[in-house]
Each structure stands twice: as C-alpha cells, then as structure tokens.
Amino acid sequence: MDFGFTPEQDELRAQxxxxxxxxxxxxxxxxxxxxxxxxxxxxxxxxxxxxxxxLTIPEAHGGLGLCAVDLIVLLEEMGKTLxxxxxxxxxxxxxxxxxxxxxAQRAEWLPRIASGDVVATVAILEASDVPAAEGxxxxxxxxxxxxxxxxxxxxxxxxxxADLVLVxxxxxxxxxxxxxxxxxxxxxxTPLVVVDATxxxxxxxxxxxxxxxxxxxxxxxxxxxxxxHLLDRQAITHAAEMVGSADAALRLxxxxxxxxxxxxxxxxxxxxxxxxxxxxxxxxxxxxxxxxYAAWALDSAPEQVARYAAMAKALAxxxxxxAGEECVQIHGAIGYTWExxxxxxxxxxxxxxxWLGAPDEHYERVMGALEPRA
Amino acid sequence: xxxxxxPEEEAFRAEVRAFIADxxxxxxxxxxxxxxxxxxxxxxxxxxxxxxxxKRWVGFNWPREVGGGGGTISEQMILKEEMARVKAPMxxxxxxxxxxxxxxxxxxxxxxxxxxxxGPILRGEIQWCTGYSEPGAGSDLAALQCKAVRDGDDxxxxxxxxxxxxxxxxxxMILLVRTDPQAPKHLGITCLLVPMQTPGITVKPIKEMNxxxxxxxxxxxxxxVPAANRLGAEGQGWEVTKDALANERSSIADVxxxxxxxxxxxxxxxxxxxxxxxxxEDAAIRQRIARMExxxxxxxxxxxxxxxxxxxxxxxxxxxSINKLxxxxxxxxxxxxxxxxxxxxxxxxxxxxxxxxxxxxxxxxLSWPPFVIGGGTPNIxxxxxxxxxxxxxxxx
Numbered sequence: 001m002d003f004g005f006t007p008e009q010d011e012l013r014a015q016x017x018x019x020x021x022x023x024x025x026x027x028x029x030x031x032x033x034x035x036x037x038x039x040x041x042x043x044x045x046x047x048x049x050x051x052x053x054x055l056t057i058p059e060a061h062g063g064l065g066l067c068a069v070d071l072i073v074l075l076e077e078m079g080k081t082l083x084x085x086x087x088x089x090x091x092x093x094x095x096x097x098x099x100x101x102x103x104a105q106r107a108e109w110l111p112r113i114a115s116g117d118v119v120a121t122v123a124i125l126e127a128s129d130v131p132a133a134e135g136x137x138x139x140x141x142x143x144x145x146x147x148x149x150x151x152x153x154x155x156x157x158x159x160x161x162a163d164l165v166l167v168x169x170x171x172x173x174x175x176x177x178x179x180x181x182x183x184x185x186x187x188x189x190t191p192l193v194v195v196d197a198t199x200x201x202x203x204x205x206x207x208x209x210x211x212x213x214x215x216x217x218x219x220x221x222x223x224x225x226x227x228x229h230l231l232d233r234q235a236i237t238h239a240a241e242m243v244g245s246a247d248a249a250l251r252l253x254x255x256x257x258x259x260x261x262x263x264x265x266x267x268x269x270x271x272x273x274x275x276x277x278x279x280x281x282x283x284x285x286x287x288x289x290x291x292x293y294a295a296w297a298l299d300s301a302p303e304q305v306a307r308y309a310a311m312a313k314a315l316a317x318x319x320x321x322x323a324g325e326e327c328v329q330i331h332g333a334i335g336y337t338w339e340x341x342x343x344x345x346x347x348x349x350x351x352x353x354x355w356l357g358a359p360d361e362h363y364e365r366v367m368g369a370l371e372p373r374a
Numbered sequence: 375x376x377x378x379x380x381p382e383e384e385a386f387r388a389e390v391r392a393f394i395a396d397x398x399x400x401x402x403x404x405x406x407x408x409x410x411x412x413x414x415x416x417x418x419x420x421x422x423x424x425x426x427x428x429k430r431w432v433g434f435n436w437p438r439e440v441g442g443g444g445g446t447i448s449e450q451m452i453l454k455e456e457m458a459r460v461k462a463p464m465x466x467x468x469x470x471x472x473x474x475x476x477x478x479x480x481x482x483x484x485x486x487x488x489x490x491x492x493g494p495i496l497r498g499e500i501q502w503c504t505g506y507s508e509p510g511a512g513s514d515l516a517a518l519q520c521k522a523v524r525d526g527d528d529x530x531x532x533x534x535x536x537x538x539x540x541x542x543x544x545x546x547m548i549l550l551v552r553t554d555p556q557a558p559k560h561l562g563i564t565c566l567l568v569p570m571q572t573p574g575i576t577v578k579p580i581k582e583m584n585x586x587x588x589x590x591x592x593x594x595x596x597x598x599v600p601a602a603n604r605l606g607a608e609g610q611g612w613e614v615t616k617d618a619l620a621n622e623r624s625s626i627a628d629v630x631x632x633x634x635x636x637x638x639x640x641x642x643x644x645x646x647x648x649x650x651x652x653x654x655e656d657a658a659i660r661q662r663i664a665r666m667e668x669x670x671x672x673x674x675x676x677x678x679x680x681x682x683x684x685x686x687x688x689x690x691x692x693x694x695s696i697n698k699l700x701x702x703x704x705x706x707x708x709x710x711x712x713x714x715x716x717x718x719x720x721x722x723x724x725x726x727x728x729x730x731x732x733x734x735x736x737x738x739x740l741s742w743p744p745f746v747i748g749g750g751t752p753n754i755x756x757x758x759x760x761x762x763x764x765x766x767x768x769x770x
Contacts, residue, residue, distance in 0.1 A: 001376065001378070001379055001383075001448055001451070001681070001685070002375060002376045002682055002685065003377070003675070003678040004375070004679065004682045004683070004686065005375070069375055250764075254765070254766060257766060258765070258766065258767070265767075266766075266767050268760075268766040268767055269766070269767040269768070271753070271756075271769070273766075274756070274757070274760035274761075274764075274766045275753065275756040275757075275760065277760050277764055277766060278755070278756035278759035278760040278763075278764070279699075281759055281760075281763060281764060282696050282700060282759065285676055285693075285696050286673070286696075286700065287672070289672055289675035289678075289679055290668075290672055290675060292675075292679075293675050296375045296377070300375075300377075308671075311668045311671055311672075314665075314668060315668060315672060360661060363660070363661050364657075364661070364664065366664040366667055367660040367661075367663060367664040367667075370640070371640065371654055371663075
C-alpha cells in the first residue's frame with residue numbers, strides 16, 4: 001500500500017516547478033492576460049523536448065510512455081502558476097488516438113504531437129451542453145471514400161491553437177470521432193472570450209468539411225463509450241490543475257495574511273481569517289486525495305474512473321471556487337486590483353467550476369451510479 | 375502509487391477474516407453513537423476480548439515485550455478495516471486504557487507500573503477514565519488547576535475534573551494535576567494514576583442533551599495518591615499526556631462507521647417519501663447524500679495518504695486535524711440529513727407514535743457533540759491547521 005509519489009515523480013514535479021517559475025511566473029501570466037490568449041510555440045516545443053507533450057505517448061511513437069499519475073504531477077504544478085500550455089487537451093487527444101486509432105493513425109499523429117510540432121485537442125461538447133451521446137448534433141455523412149462533417153463544437157479546449165482537432169460527430173445511430181486538421185477547408189476555429197484568459201477555448205465550426213475516410217478513428221458510430229471515458233479523463237486532469245491553482249491561491253492569501261497588519265497585528269492572527277484558511281486547506285487536501293486516486297484509477301482501475309472523476313471534479317471545483325474568492329477577500333481592496341494576482345485565481349475558479357460540469361451534475365453522477373433515479 | 379498489499383499482508387487479511395467468521399459475537403452492528411448501549415453489554419463482550427487477546431490483537435500496535443501485538447502499520451490498517459467492515463465491536467474493552475493510558479505507560483511507566491496495568495488493560499479487566507478537562511480548562515487544557523501537594527509518600531489531590539467519560543464505570547483514572555503553581559503552565563503539571571475507589575473521590579454523572587450520561591464531573595477532596603503512582607517525573611505530566619494524545623488512532627475505523635451510516639441513510643431515503651415520491655428521488659436529497667459520500671471518500675483517501683507518510687517513516691504532524699474537521703462536518707450533517715429525509719416525521723423522537731425507526735436518527739442528531747467537541751473542537755482543529763500547517767500566527 002503506497003498512496004504517494006515515486007522519487008522520479010518528485011523529480012518531475014521539481015523540474016516542472018523550476019521551469020514554470022522561470023519561464024512563466026505569475027507576473028508574466030498577468031501581463032499577457034489582458035490580450036486574447038496566444039500560444040508560445042517556442043516554449044511548447046521546449047517542454048516537448050523535456051517530454052511533456054509526449055508524456056503519455058508510447059515510446060514507440062516518440063513519447064515517454066508514462067501514465068496518468070505522472071501527468072497529474074505536471075498538471076498540478078501547471079495549475080499553481082495558471083500555466084496556459086495546452087498539456088491537458090494534448091493528453092486528451094493522445095488518449096483518444098491511443099484508444100480509437102489504428103496503428104497507421106497513431107503513427108501519423110503521435111510522433112508529431114510528442115515533438116510539439118502538432119498541437120491537438122478533442123471537440124466533444126456542443127451548444128446543447130449535454131455531455132452524452134444525445135447531446136451531439138454535429139453530423140458525419142459518408143460518401144464514396146470520404147466523410148463530410150457539418151456542425152459546431154463548443155468549449156473546445158485550446159481550439160484556437162490546435163493543429164489537429166478530434167471531432168465527435170453523429171454518424172448513423174452512433175457517434176464517431178474524426179481526426180480533423182485545423183487547416184482543412186470548411187474548418188474554422190473562433191476563440192471564445194472566456195472569463196479566465198489562461199484557459200483558452202474556441203468554437204470549432206465544420207461547414208461541409210471533407211475528410212478522407214481514414215480520418216475516422218475506430219469504427220463508424222462506435223466512439224461514444226471511449227468519449228465518455230475521455231470526458232472522465234478530462235474532468236480528472238482539469239481537477240488536477242484546479243487543485244494546484246487552489247493551493248496557490250491559498251498560499252498567496254496566507255502569505256499576505258502573515259504580513260498585512262491591522263489593529264496592531266498580522267491579519268492572519270484573527271480567526272475570521274485563519275479559520276477560513278484552515279477550511280480551505282481541508283477542502284484542497286480532500287480534493288487532492290480524490291484527484292490522485294482518480295488518476296491512479298485511470299491507470300490501474302478503469303471500473304472506478306467514472307465515480308472518482310465525478311467526486312474529484314466536484315470537490316476540486318468547490319475548493320478552487322472558494323479559494324479564489326477568499327484570496328480576493330483576504331487581500332482586501334488590493335485584492336481586486338489588476339496588479340494583484342488574486343483575480344487570476346478567482347477567474348480560474350469561477351470558470352473551472354462550471355467547465356466540464358458543475359458540482360451538482362457530478363454529485364448526481366455519484367448518486368446515479370449508486371441509486372438510479374426513477 | 376499502489377493500493378495492493380504484499381502476499382504476507384493478504385495472508386494476514388485472510389487470517390483476520392477467518393477469525394471474524396469464527397468469533398464475531400451475534401449481537402453486533404451497533405452504531406458507534408450507541409457506545410452507551412455497548413457499555414451495558416460489556417459482559418457479553420468479554421469472550422470476544424479474550425479471543426482477540428489470544429491473537430494479540432488487543433493493543434496490536436504495542437510492542438510484543440509488554441504484551442502487545444507488534445503489528446506493522448499495514449497490518450494494523452488491515453485489522454481495523456476488516457473489523458470495521460463487519461461492524462465488529464471494538465478491538466479491546468478498556469477503551470481509554472488502550473487509547474491513552476497504555477501508550478503513556480509504555481513510554482513513561484516504571485517496570486512495576488507496566489507490570490501492574492498493561493495486562494489488565496489488554497485483558498479488558500480494568501476500565502480507565504481520563505481526568506484531563508476542568509471547568510476552566512477545556513480547549514486550553516494546560517490551564518488546569520486541580521492541585522496535588524506532596525505529603526510524605528503521597529500526593530494529596532484537591533479540585534475538580536469534568537467531561538470525564540466512563541467515570542461511572544472506571545476503576546482507575548489517569549489524572550493531570552498541578553504540582554507547581556509557580557512554574558510556567560505546561561511545566562507545572564504532573565500525571566497520576568488513581569484508583570477510583572480512593573476515599574475523597576465523588577463522581578457525578580452529567581446528563582447530556584440526548585438524555586444519556588456518558589460523562590461525569592469528578593470531585594477530589596483530600597484524595598491521597600501514593601507517589602509510586604506518578605507516571606513520569608514531577609512536572610512531566612503535560613509531555614506524558616500530550617504524547618498519548620498525539621498517539622491518535624488512525625481514522626480508518628471512523629471512516630467505516632461513517633460508510634455504514636451512509637448506507638443506512640440511503641436506506642432511509644428509499645423508505646421515506648417526499649411529495650408522494652421516495653425521498654431518494656428528490657434532487658436536493660440526492661445532492662446531499664452524494665456530497666456526504668464524497669466527503670467520506672475524501673476522508674478515507676486523506677487517511678491513506680497520511681498512513682503512507684507513516685509507512686515511509688516520515689513524521690505525521692497536524693495533518694490528522696484535517697480528517698478530524700471533515701469527520702466533524704459529516705457527523706453533524708448525517709443527523710441533519712436524516713431528519714430532512716424524514717420530513718415532518720423528523721420531529722418525532724424515540725418512543726413517539728409514528729417515529730421513524732423508533733427515533734434512531736433523532737438520537738444521532740442529538741449525539742454528535744461528544745465526538746465533535748472531545749479531543750479538540752472544530753475551532754481548535756482550525757487553529758492547529760492554520761498555525762502548524764499554514765504557519766499563520768498563534769492566537770492571542
């Protein structure tokens with residue numbers, strides 16, 4: 001029994017910490033957060049050389065062949081500095097290609113993703129906001145060796161930066177997944193203006209986009225069970241980032257509470273402040289435990305993934321939403337100035353709370369697994 | 375990360391399960407809130423304790439030299455988990471003796487004291503109570519005033535203790551007294567082992583808000599305690615007991631008790647009706663049950679992370695306060711949630727016509743405070759977390 005990390009994973013964490021502190025400190029995130037998000041491709045390439053983009057890609061395809069637990073180590077650290085690199089969306093695309101793609105499709109995309117040359121994401125959700133097969137309205141029509149895609153995908157993570165978008169579309173009675181190059185005719189990605197500029201997302205429109213038949217990953221209409229699992233994976237990796245962000249928001253508030261003096265004392269001595277900080281830590285550690293366990297389940301206990309993904313996302317959402325809000329409040333008036341980092345965490349919290357399902361939806365999933373509704 | 379166990383550990387688990395199959399007493403499955411009921415059934419539990427003791431599973435974490443089991447951390451975890459899973463009675467009968475007194479005796483006791491007390495604790499022959507809190511010394515325990523003055527070979531004790539659980543049944547008390555009023559408050563405290571039948575001791579049960587009485591006030595009037603009954607040196611009392619308090623049991627058994635309670639709440643929600651439909655179909659109730667389920671899981675997994683630290687030989691500090699705080703939330707919410715599931719019937723207590731499950735949940739609703747307040751109130755746990763884990767400044 002060991003619910004902790006290996007020395008290699010600790011080293012991975014330390015390496016990420018060093019790189020992010022040096023390359024993407026919060027001041028730099030803050031400076032860039034006023035403008036529409038851009039992707040620093042040079043930095044993405046550099047992290048790819050360290051193995052980040054290919055972390056979960058098999059070694060045969062140029063990756064490190066590591067697992068979800070390794071990945072969440074990186075994501076938690078990225079969450080601490082609100083790093084906008086598209087690691088989580090890349091992992092999702094890798095997981096989709098690995099689960100559904102044939103050898104030729106994997107060989108076509110995975111090495112280029114691992115090298116950082118291709119940024120990839122997965123487009124599942126739409127305006128229906130229903131994370132189920134019936135929520136998919138985009139259509140795929142097969143004709144003579146080709147497939148035509150029509151529809152609009154929403155909330156596509158890093159969609160404006162992606163070179164490759166894996167698109168879920170209705171085909172016959174089921175849902176299929178297609179590897180769609182962003183540059184293909186009929187494909188347009190429009191950035192969404194999101195509350196949290198460090199979490200870019202786009203709408204991806206498909207207007208008669210024509211793809212070769214081999215763009216389909218897996219058999220026609222059979223992708224949904226894998227996509228459902230991918231949504232769980234996405235909830236877990238997103239929750240890992242959220243735990244990192246919540247932790248950083250709490251530390252920011254705590255450090256301020258140690259130095260800010262009022263009534264002749266650091267404000268962190270007052271129980272109105274310190275008790276809230278203690279409660280936050282309690283909630284963050286709980287979310288962290290659930291995230292770690294859910295990541296372990298991704299690697300080792302697939303039958304437990306859905307339940308723990310739901311629990312992890314629900315608690316991480318609540319923990320970060322509260323930590324970001326408290327971080328602003330504990331800073332007082334400074335807390336709502338642009339210069340203070342508090343609003344960055346607040347925005348991440350408010351956005352991530354509903355992203356991939358608000359807690360109430362996840363609690364219903366926790367309950368549903370035990371107790372189907374009449 | 376690895377949630378598996380070694381073949382030796384799995385073999386141990388199988389041994390525990392086989393033991394349970396052979397020895398688990400018939401009347402079992404009581405909720406831990408019903409500790410009072412459990413006390414009434416003490417004699418029925420002696421056989422169970424004997425069987426456990428023969429396996430050295432009472433005081434399983436204590437060294438074998440003193441009669442304990444010398445179990446590894448993993449084995450302790452397996453034993454507790456398997457027992458809690460089947461709602462077995464506690465691992466031992468001398469509750470306080472096992473929780474506080476034994477660990478303190480092992481570390482600070484003289485050979486004669488160990489010889490005299492450890493065996494009876496393991497065999498469940500002696501109940502202990504803990505004379506720590508006083509009317510003016512609760513959360514600020516080190517402010518205690520009950521005093522002892524040396525007189526020849528004895529200490530003479532005068533003063534009062536309160537919130538002494540099990541005092542009515544206990545034969546012995548582990549008592550904290552002030553022996554040096556001039557010393558800084560933590561350094562003037564001494565620990566004594568006191569037979570409860572000593573002249574001058576009066577026990578007055580305290581009726582609690584749930585109608586029961588698990589706690590008592592204990593008064594000391596010129597009570598003579600032989601100096602040979604002093605545990606540790608004079609002035610070392612705080613260290614002696616602080617150590618024992620830090621010897622906090624892991625939360626595994628608590629988690630299982632809460633899991634069982636959750637099952638019972640789900641069962642209740644299937645039977646009770648809201649707006650003509652089973653309460654389990656009500657969206658608000660479902661949210662609350664799932665939230666509680668999630669909190670219990672978080673508590674379980676937090677506990678596994680803390681155990682991992684111990685297994686790796688890292689010191690375990692104030693982290694355990696995190697689970698105490700979560701447990702407090704769940705304890706309080708479970709009674710409240712059950713009441714809400716029952717709707718108007720939630721107002722009906724034990725023995726009322728139409729009471730659901732004979733008012734079981736009303737009793738739960740009225741019985742959480744000792745579990746939540748004892749051993750440090752939630753507000754104290756928050757201080758501990760804020761100061762020791764986050765480095766925020768100390769109060770006052």
